[in-house]
Amino acid sequence: MPRSRRSGVAGDIRRLIEERHPSHCCDGCLALHFAVSLAEARSAALTIASESGFRRQHAVGGSCNRQLELTALAIGLGPN
Ligand SMILES: [Zn+2]
Numbered sequence: 001m002p003r004s005r006r007s008g009v010a011g012d013i014r015r016l017i018e019e020r021h022p023s024h025c026c027d028g029c030l031a032l033h034f035a036v037s038l039a040e041a042r043s044a045a046l047t048i049a050s051e052s053g054f055r056r057q058h059a060v061g062g063s064c065n066r067q068l069e070l071t072a073l074a075i076g077l078g079p080n
Helices: 010-020 027-034 038-049
Strands: 054-060 067-073
Touching: 010 027, 010 038, 010 067, 027 038, 038 054, 038 067
Parallel strands: none
Antiparallel strands: 054 067
């Protein structure tokens, strides 16, 4: 499947984070999952974290069991 979109894999990563919630995906696992470089996955993850509804937080990755900073859905923090 050709990947020619200008936005890169950010859209796919956003969708995966939403699908995996409440489990987490770290930057390294995102890179492996989408077969992109760690730099590319981290750049996309940081972009997504700046969007409404997402944030960077320390959590344990669901696949790798490592505790590190990753991009996650910013829900479950309150009544909203
Ligand atoms: Zn991971």
